[in-house]
Amino acid sequence: MILANLYNKVMGFFRQTEIEEVESAKDTACNRLRVVLMQDRTNLTPELMDRMRKELVELLSKYVEMDKDALDLNLEQDGDQVALMLSIPVIRAKDEEEIKEALAKEDEEEEPQDEEVVDEVDDEDSGDEEVSEEPDESEEDESEDEKEDKKD
Amino acid sequence: MSGRVIVITSGKGGVGKTTTNANIGTALAKTGKKVVMIDTDLGLRNLDLLLGLENRIVYTIVDVVEERCKLKQALVKDKKNPNLCLLAAAQTRDKTAVTEEQLKDICEKLQEDFDFILVDCPAGIEQGFQNAVAGASEAIVVTTPEMSAVRDADRIIGLLEAKEEIKSYKLLLNRVRPNLIKSNDMMSVDDVVEILSAELIGIIPEDTGIITSTNKGEPIVNDEKSLAGKAYNNVARRIIGEDVPFLDLEEPKGIVAKMKKFFSSLKGENK
Numbered sequence A: 001m002i003l004a005n006l007y008n009k010v011m012g013f014f015r016q017t018e019i020e021e022v023e024s025a026k027d028t029a030c031n032r033l034r035v036v037l038m039q040d041r042t043n044l045t046p047e048l049m050d051r052m053r054k055e056l057v058e059l060l061s062k063y064v065e066m067d068k069d070a071l072d073l074n075l076e077q078d079g080d081q082v083a084l085m086l087s088i089p090v091i092r093a094k095d096e097e098e099i100k101e102a103l104a105k106e107d108e109e110e111e112p113q114d115e116e117v118v119d120e121v122d123d124e125d126s127g128d129e130e131v132s133e134e135p136d137e138s139e140e141d142e143s144e145d146e147k148e149d150k151k152d
Numbered sequence B: 001m002s003g004r005v006i007v008i009t010s011g012k013g014g015v016g017k018t019t020t021n022a023n024i025g026t027a028l029a030k031t032g033k034k035v036v037m038i039d040t041d042l043g044l045r046n047l048d049l050l051l052g053l054e055n056r057i058v059y060t061i062v063d064v065v066e067e068r069c070k071l072k073q074a075l076v077k078d079k080k081n082p083n084l085c086l087l088a089a090a091q092t093r094d095k096t097a098v099t100e101e102q103l104k105d106i107c108e109k110l111q112e113d114f115d116f117i118l119v120d121c122p123a124g125i126e127q128g129f130q131n132a133v134a135g136a137s138e139a140i141v142v143t144t145p146e147m148s149a150v151r152d153a154d155r156i157i158g159l160l161e162a163k164e165e166i167k168s169y170k171l172l173l174n175r176v177r178p179n180l181i182k183s184n185d186m187m188s189v190d191d192v193v194e195i196l197s198a199e200l201i202g203i204i205p206e207d208t209g210i211i212t213s214t215n216k217g218e219p220i221v222n223d224e225k226s227l228a229g230k231a232y233n234n235v236a237r238r239i240i241g242e243d244v245p246f247l248d249l250e251e252p253k254g255i256v257a258k259m260k261k262f263f264s265s266l267k268g269e270n271k
Helices: A002-017 A025-042 A047-058 A096-124 A128-151 B015-030 B045-049 B061-067 B102-110 B127-134 B145-162 B178-182 B187-196 B207-216 B226-240 B255-270
Strands: A064-066 A072-078 A081-087 A089-092 B005-008 B035-039 B075-076 B082-087 B116-120 B138-143 B168-176 B199-205
Touching: A025 A072, A025 A081, A025 B145, A025 B187, A047 A064, A064 B082, A089 B035, A089 B116, A089 B168, A128 B178, B005 B127, B015 B045, B015 B082, B015 B116, B015 B168, B015 B226, B035 B045, B035 B102, B045 B082, B061 B102, B102 B116, B102 B127, B127 B145, B145 B168, B145 B187, B145 B207, B168 B187, B187 B199, B199 B226, B207 B226
Parallel strands: B005 B116, B005 B138, B035 B082, B035 B116, B138 B168, B168 B199
Antiparallel strands: A064 A089, A072 A081, B075 B082
């Protein structure tokens, strides 16, 4: 027993001098603590972070094709400031038509909602300016789209 | 005279608030400053024990507030140092027996006669904490290099930052174990300071002498040989404004020291 003990001790002694590749208890503590403090400080629970991640994927998918599972969203501390770090592995940039298609689809989905909002504004007060602005914007959008189509 | 009111707080219990209070108070008094310590941990008082004054307490802070005695009558003088006084907490009452306003009032009155008023804060972030902080303009946040203590310290720092009356707060890292830090098993001083991004006022090494000093009711700053005592004395000097470097807690380096440690650990195991 004593010999085995001694052997382990000696081996342990030499092993200590090697560089450890495994994450040390101290590093684990630091990392866990950083994450938990970010949550404490911002009131962002893991559930909310997950939701934010999903919404970001949805938003960004319109513009780029990316590795959705590898999208990394974390709160990090840089000195006194807390930063939201987003890392997105892009597989390829979407071409113009794909982007337009995605945007058009979204516009279609959103249009009915926009109208409702305008109606509400109308009911509440005169809201003339806002109403007049709406068609202008859509006209501009359309003209831009047309120009781009011609270029193509 | 307008003394400085410093609250010693931590959030988590058992990290050494009261020990820190007793030692910094005693160390400050040794430098010739007039110091009074207020124990605001109503119902769970312990500062009297650490100072060895438990048998001398006649009146408590609740007696002062409820006007059964004058403030000066309730101040218990230290056995050794006449510059040091204690205003004890009541053991039979709860945290509601004294209000924020009353504590503020007491602190203001004591500021006239003392250089330092050290307020020993109870654990937690409830009313007891709010009361203790009420009269203070400075704070010392005590923590240890453990996750739970650091997390609670972060919470306390957040609460202190929201208080207008608190002009500055400093971090005191207690129960530091250099050998565990060296083997990467414990967060280092730098790790904790970086995570909390707070200014450091002291690093106190883990010291078994604290247990015996508590048992005797004799703060460890009175023990010249103790490393923790030395560290606490240094904290007091920094509070006064001296520029004192932090103690080097590293163990002796080199192969000889390592061999010695190796053999001593062997001996210990085969006993």
